[in-house]
Amino acid sequence: MKTVAVMALSFAVACGGCLYSKHLEMRVQKIEKILIFLSQIKTAIEFTADNVEGIFSWLTTSCDFSSLPFVAICTAKMGDGVSFFASWSESLSKRENVVPLKKEDVALLLSFGSALGATDSAGQIQNCEMHEKLFKERLSAAVSEKNTLSKPARVVGILTGAIVLILFL
Amino acid sequence: MQRFKKATSYLSKKVNSAIKPLNEDFLKTVCEIRMRTGKPLSFVTFEGITYLTKSGRLTGIPNSSAFVVSGADIKESFQRICEYSVYSYAKDISQGFITVGGGHRAGIYGTAVYEGKNITGLRDVSGINLRISREFKGCGAELTSKAFSENLQGLLLCGAPSTGKTTMLRDVARLASDMLFKKVAIIDERGEIAATSKGVAQNDVGINTDVLDGYRKGEGILQAVRTLSPNIIICDEIGGKDDCDAIRQGINSGVAFVAAVHASGVDELKNKSSVIKLIKAGAFQQIAFLQSGKPCCVSEIITAKELLK
Numbered sequence: 001m002k003t004v005a006v007m008a009l010s011f012a013v014a015c016g017g018c019l020y021s022k023h024l025e026m027r028v029q030k031i032e033k034i035l036i037f038l039s040q041i042k043t044a045i046e047f048t049a050d051n052v053e054g055i056f057s058w059l060t061t062s063c064d065f066s067s068l069p070f071v072a073i074c075t076a077k078m079g080d081g082v083s084f085f086a087s088w089s090e091s092l093s094k095r096e097n098v099v100p101l102k103k104e105d106v107a108l109l110l111s112f113g114s115a116l117g118a119t120d121s122a123g124q125i126q127n128c129e130m131h132e133k134l135f136k137e138r139l140s141a142a143v144s145e146k147n148t149l150s151k152p153a154r155v156v157g158i159l160t161g162a163i164v165l166i167l168f169l
Numbered sequence: 170m171q172r173f174k175k176a177t178s179y180l181s182k183k184v185n186s187a188i189k190p191l192n193e194d195f196l197k198t199v200c201e202i203r204m205r206t207g208k209p210l211s212f213v214t215f216e217g218i219t220y221l222t223k224s225g226r227l228t229g230i231p232n233s234s235a236f237v238v239s240g241a242d243i244k245e246s247f248q249r250i251c252e253y254s255v256y257s258y259a260k261d262i263s264q265g266f267i268t269v270g271g272g273h274r275a276g277i278y279g280t281a282v283y284e285g286k287n288i289t290g291l292r293d294v295s296g297i298n299l300r301i302s303r304e305f306k307g308c309g310a311e312l313t314s315k316a317f318s319e320n321l322q323g324l325l326l327c328g329a330p331s332t333g334k335t336t337m338l339r340d341v342a343r344l345a346s347d348m349l350f351k352k353v354a355i356i357d358e359r360g361e362i363a364a365t366s367k368g369v370a371q372n373d374v375g376i377n378t379d380v381l382d383g384y385r386k387g388e389g390i391l392q393a394v395r396t397l398s399p400n401i402i403i404c405d406e407i408g409g410k411d412d413c414d415a416i417r418q419g420i421n422s423g424v425a426f427v428a429a430v431h432a433s434g435v436d437e438l439k440n441k442s443s444v445i446k447l448i449k450a451g452a453f454q455q456i457a458f459l460q461s462g463k464p465c466c467v468s469e470i471i472t473a474k475e476l477l478k
Contacts (some may be wrong), residue, residue, distance in 0.1 A: 051254035084253040117253040120290060122258045 017157010
């Protein structure tokens, strides 16, 4: 019984390290996807001037944003007659929709949504560009965090697991 | 009532829920819903102006118990009318109105923002006038049969605001297209005649009808003449120099025009020199006047010769 428990513990510790490493990689991927999302919105506003609901519906059906589930949730809520910002805030409020983004990333998305649709085209393009710039900064921070911590986290996790196994068995 | 509900869905939640319980017979007579910041919510009906009280009653005289429209109501309604996409409606906002789904027109005003001599935007929106668009199928039957009984000829609809000119034009388009089997082109600059949404006309304007949505009348008329070979071109609220020049070119191509103009009577019409020039040029052979206070009701039809006597 003790052996099984120790093995499970060491496995959990090793997995924890690997998961943290994966978490860092996924955050980078998500921020990269957010940058594509912002660029698509900017293009749609500039060249089609379609309304926010139309743009979101196009993004959901024609582009692959499955890794950003809050986009599809927001689109569905707007389809139910909820206002854009309420839909956007609600879709970002649930942790499972935004994991592994940090609170600061989510706050930036909320700030983007609060200005979306509220001004003329020039203002909208500036809003997109400003948030693109801010997300690029967050992306470079996330990449350096991944480069610094991802490998060590995995190694530390596996080593700690092995040490637990050796010490307790 | 569906159309009315669709129109009020663009108003703020508070205002919409105050309107919902009102008597349907009353709502059927409402032509305009007027919202002004800090002022009572009012309805313009065929009979006059009616105000809503906080308790949901209707009154002819506003007092302290009136339902007052707040700045937040105006802001929310404005956002809803713009579908939360102000940039999509920048041109319309600078012109002072937005045509919403169903062809209802929301007049918007506030503080104008100028760039050079042109209004480029609006800040601090302080009032909204939602004009309810209706379809009265058959209202133009008598007029269509009189105007086009012998051959296709130009028809000018004259009337004061809220006399049903646009509603009448819509029905004439439908009848000319479906009953007379004529090729009809509608130049729907403000999107009020056909109420096109995502390329589909929300109002029934006939199966042989092409809708040029959002085109300026002058440009739309020329494009229709060049590319669509219409028998009849329909446009609302003519009067500008470009409109008149384009109509003049159109009549030279053998197209019959059906248009509407703001003029409550013969005298007012005679003061519109550009329209009179068009009539003299032979653009309109029949001139119909709509009755004030009784929507879509023709009070008199005269010929161009009689008018110019």
